[in-house]
Amino acid sequence: MSKYAEIISIGDEILYGQTLDTNSHWISGRLDEIGIKVRRKITIGDEREEILNTLKESTERADIILVTGGLGPTRDDLTKPLLAEYFGVGLKMNDEAFEHIRTIFEKRGREVTELNRMQAELPENCIKIDNKLGTAPGMWFEENGTVYVSMPGVPYEMEGMMNDIILPKLKEKFTGGVIYHKIVKTVGIGESALAEKIVDWEDHLPKSIKLAYLPTFGQVKLRLTALGDDRAHLEKEVGKEVEKLIPQIASYVYGYDNDELEKVVGDILLKNNKSIAFAESCTGGYISHLMTKVPGSSQYYKGSIVSYDYDVKVNSLDVDRKVMEEKGAVSEEVVLQMARSVRSKLGADVGISVSGIAGPGGGTEEKPVGTVWIGYSDEQKTVAKKFNFSKDRNVNIKLSALCALNMLRINFLRN
Amino acid sequence: MSKYAEIISIGDEILYGQTLDTNSHWISGRLDEIGIKVRRKITIGDEREEILNTLKESTERADIILVTGGLGPTRDDLTKPLLAEYFGVGLKMNDEAFEHIRTIFEKRGREVTELNRMQAELPENCIKIDNKLGTAPGMWFEENGTVYVSMPGVPYEMEGMMNDIILPKLKEKFTGGVIYHKIVKTVGIGESALAEKIVDWEDHLPKSIKLAYLPTFGQVKLRLTALGDDRAHLEKEVGKEVEKLIPQIASYVYGYDNDELEKVVGDILLKNNKSIAFAESCTGGYISHLMTKVPGSSQYYKGSIVSYDYDVKVNSLDVDRKVMEEKGAVSEEVVLQMARSVRSKLGADVGISVSGIAGPGGGTEEKPVGTVWIGYSDEQKTVAKKFNFSKDRNVNIKLSALCALNMLRINFLRN
Numbered sequence: 060m061s062k063y064a065e066i067i068s069i070g071d072e073i074l075y076g077q078t079l080d081t082n083s084h085w086i087s088g089r090l091d092e093i094g095i096k097v098r099r100k101i102t103i104g105d106e107r108e109e110i111l112n113t114l115k116e117s118t119e120r121a122d123i124i125l126v127t128g129g130l131g132p133t134r135d136d137l138t139k140p141l142l143a144e145y146f147g148v149g150l151k152m153n154d155e156a157f158e159h160i161r162t163i164f165e166k167r168g169r170e171v172t173e174l175n176r177m178q179a180e181l182p183e184n185c186i187k188i189d190n191k192l193g194t195a196p197g198m199w200f201e202e203n204g205t206v207y208v209s210m211p212g213v214p215y216e217m218e219g220m221m222n223d224i225i226l227p228k229l230k231e232k233f234t235g236g237v238i239y240h241k242i243v244k245t246v247g248i249g250e251s252a253l254a255e256k257i258v259d260w261e262d263h264l265p266k267s268i269k270l271a272y273l274p275t276f277g278q279v280k281l282r283l284t285a286l287g288d289d290r291a292h293l294e295k296e297v298g299k300e301v302e303k304l305i306p307q308i309a310s311y312v313y314g315y316d317n318d319e320l321e322k323v324v325g326d327i328l329l330k331n332n333k334s335i336a337f338a339e340s341c342t343g344g345y346i347s348h349l350m351t352k353v354p355g356s357s358q359y360y361k362g363s364i365v366s367y368d369y370d371v372k373v374n375s376l377d378v379d380r381k382v383m384e385e386k387g388a389v390s391e392e393v394v395l396q397m398a399r400s401v402r403s404k405l406g407a408d409v410g411i412s413v414s415g416i417a418g419p420g421g422g423t424e425e426k427p428v429g430t431v432w433i434g435y436s437d438e439q440k441t442v443a444k445k446f447n448f449s450k451d452r453n454v455n456i457k458l459s460a461l462c463a464l465n466m467l468r469i470n471f472l473r474n
Numbered sequence: 475m476s477k478y479a480e481i482i483s484i485g486d487e488i489l490y491g492q493t494l495d496t497n498s499h500w501i502s503g504r505l506d507e508i509g510i511k512v513r514r515k516i517t518i519g520d521e522r523e524e525i526l527n528t529l530k531e532s533t534e535r536a537d538i539i540l541v542t543g544g545l546g547p548t549r550d551d552l553t554k555p556l557l558a559e560y561f562g563v564g565l566k567m568n569d570e571a572f573e574h575i576r577t578i579f580e581k582r583g584r585e586v587t588e589l590n591r592m593q594a595e596l597p598e599n600c601i602k603i604d605n606k607l608g609t610a611p612g613m614w615f616e617e618n619g620t621v622y623v624s625m626p627g628v629p630y631e632m633e634g635m636m637n638d639i640i641l642p643k644l645k646e647k648f649t650g651g652v653i654y655h656k657i658v659k660t661v662g663i664g665e666s667a668l669a670e671k672i673v674d675w676e677d678h679l680p681k682s683i684k685l686a687y688l689p690t691f692g693q694v695k696l697r698l699t700a701l702g703d704d705r706a707h708l709e710k711e712v713g714k715e716v717e718k719l720i721p722q723i724a725s726y727v728y729g730y731d732n733d734e735l736e737k738v739v740g741d742i743l744l745k746n747n748k749s750i751a752f753a754e755s756c757t758g759g760y761i762s763h764l765m766t767k768v769p770g771s772s773q774y775y776k777g778s779i780v781s782y783d784y785d786v787k788v789n790s791l792d793v794d795r796k797v798m799e800e801k802g803a804v805s806e807e808v809v810l811q812m813a814r815s816v817r818s819k820l821g822a823d824v825g826i827s828v829s830g831i832a833g834p835g836g837g838t839e840e841k842p843v844g845t846v847w848i849g850y851s852d853e854q855k856t857v858a859k860k861f862n863f864s865k866d867r868n869v870n871i872k873l874s875a876l877c878a879l880n881m882l883r884i885n886f887l888r889n
Contacts, residue, residue: 076503088491343766344759351758
């Protein structure tokens with residue numbers, strides 16, 4: 060029997076739209092990995108009635124209830140006393156939790172305040188969950204076969220507790236059915252064009268496998284999901300379908316599951332023993348950031364020159380001032396020079412350059428906001444391509460970076 | 475009477491932790507601006523029973539129910555037929571919606587598929603909401619005084635509909651009470667240290683004003699909230715309290731409400747007529763990205779050299795190879811040279827440099843992962859500061875960027 064979880068995020072700041080709730084997203088992903096299905100996610104404010112009602116409602120639907128938020132030292136934090144009220148128990152000082160708080164403050168050379176001392180008080184019926192990264196302990200409750208877990212809202216504290224204690228404990232306690240997903244990640248094709256290309260394949264999918272189209276920023280992910288008891292069997296069944304799918308859309312597929320384009324591109328460089336350098340203008344360092352987010356990227360990434368200023372393009376990237384005056388900084392000629400130049404200056408095998416009009420200012424009739432040139436240079440060739448994106452600065456920066464990375468990927472496909 | 479809204483996000487991908495729901499966050503913020511309070515946010519899967527039950531439950535609590543997701547052209551999208559079922563009506567072809575879809579496809583030089591044609595069918599009792607940016611129309615329903623709105627899950631399509639039609643319509647229909655927030659943004663101090671500094675002020679806050687501490691990545695936001703009928707009055711009352719607060723924590727406060735540190739720092743540069751350049755190592759372009767996200771940043775931002783490679787530090791930033799061999803690339807001497815050099819090479823008034831061990835590899839006993847040096851150079855002085863962050867690569871990159879921007883801010887405070 061598959062077990063259901065619900066996630067309750069508590070905090071007025073989430074309802075006001077001031078804080079983006081990334082916790083429930085992270086928790087969902089981790090529960091999915093251990094085969095626990097999230098049935099519902101609920102966000103409520105720091106209000107007594109809402110918190111008590113939601114606990115009651117979730118108890119009727121779910122076997123596991125995970126609560127984040129409202130455990131801070133300040134007065135707007137209500138979760139702990141309300142959990143005690145919900146279970147009809149009192150609060151009691153936990154010496155171990157207090158000692159942990161005292162140690163943290165000692166290290167910082169400070170006295171424990173009354174507010175922090177109160178963080179060591181816990182409902183009598185809970186098991187304390189250590190918080191290595193902060194002062195507020197987590198709590199584990201069990202009542203009538205339902206598990207309730209309360210965690211701080213600070214993401215890294217919550218994640219530490221989940222990884223170290225809660226996930227292993229849930230895995231041990233609930234050995235439910237298996238959910239198996241396979242995600243096929245594509246770039247460079249829209250949702251319905253993709254759907255049309257694979258309509259026959261979709262029509263012949265076995266009923267036991269569910270297909271979803273997940274369009275995100277310039278990409279479409281295809282998710283195949285199967286439910287059952289035997290992971291190896293599900294993996295094999297889904298694998299067979301993926302094998303039939305791929306030949307129909309091969310050049311668009313850059314990876315699977317948690318693959319990120321920047322990591323895929325990095326791996327291609329590593330495998331081909333090639334290094335890379337970027338000359339960025341309108342992307343302002345964003346492509347470099349994506350590449351260097353990847354651990355180990357120093358093996359293939361040399362560096363970048365971000366040339367926002369006209370003079371930086373001339374002095375640091377040897378762009379011909381006359382060409383720039385004639386053709387403009389956003390032109391085929393300029394990105395070709397930038398790509399060639401950054402490659403030789405930074406001693407890389409491949410150079411990629413981007414120059415465009417991110418907006419909101421700077422557009423003209425001939426070159427409206429969203430006009431972007433991307434250049435590619437290696438020892439054999441130097442080429443450039445023009446793109447027309449959107450009116451939105453942020454969208455233009457992100458799509459430029461995506462297309463630059465995809466251009467790199469496609470050039471290696473063809474080599 | 476204040477009106478309550480609930481937001482229902484539909485999509486298995488959100489429950490599986492594959493897609494982060496940014497829609498409900500964005501909607502919350504916009505509703506807050508027009509004085510509509512969000513009571514609850516709920517995420518459910520593409521499942522018949524869950525969708526019908528949630529519509530029923532939300533109807534009991536809220537006056538406005540906003541639904542996103544499940545309107546795509548593919549078979550996993552269930553929202554529209556279930557809304558028709560919920561209201562007990564049929565689906566009917568909407569000629570205007572079909573014409574819109576046909577035009578979009580014509581522009582792309584493609585035939586309308588059967589899947590897309592079906593997107594033009596709408597429940598008989600709804601008012602169509604135009605979708606300028608995509609094929610799926612939105613829907614507006616009213617029943618027994620409750621408003622239901624259904625929108626696509628693609629963020630920019632949803633945002634377009636909200637801005638153009640839904641928000642103005644909600645504002646006109648529900649002229650509720652006013653919620654007034656003032657957010658004071660601090661950097662460089664922890665939550666409980668901040669709470670201790672302002673404990674007296676907090677004790678004397680009028681009961682009508684609610685205070686919340688919102689800790690995020692290296693920052694703490696203080697939110698003051700007041701409810702009432704007269705916005706000008708609330709603004710004045712809250713303003714009085716903020717005026718008393720600021721002198722106690724002045725050097726930590728970098729802004730208010732939607733101010734972003736990178737924008738604040740940019741404005742400081744603009745006001746002082748100073749330009750900036752960065753020499754980034756472990757941050758890999760992230761600081762440059764933050765600075766250039768801001769529209770108009772070309773007025774003060776010259777460019778950056780991202781020197782990941784040893785040779786790039788020597789060749790492009792004139793770092794002394796001998797000094798680097800003796801002291802290491804992560805050292806006071808090297809960031810001082812980098813800051814000075816990038817300033818002169820890129821012709822900027824101020825140079826900021828960062829070199830550190832982001833991890834997971836590269837740490838030593840003397841310089842563990844998380845060790846970061848940040849340099850600052852202007853015409854008067856060149857200084858550097860050492861930081862010890864975390865074991866996590868991503869956290870180290872982001873905290874390094876935050877501290878580099880804050881170092882820039884503080885240097886201008888002192889000038």
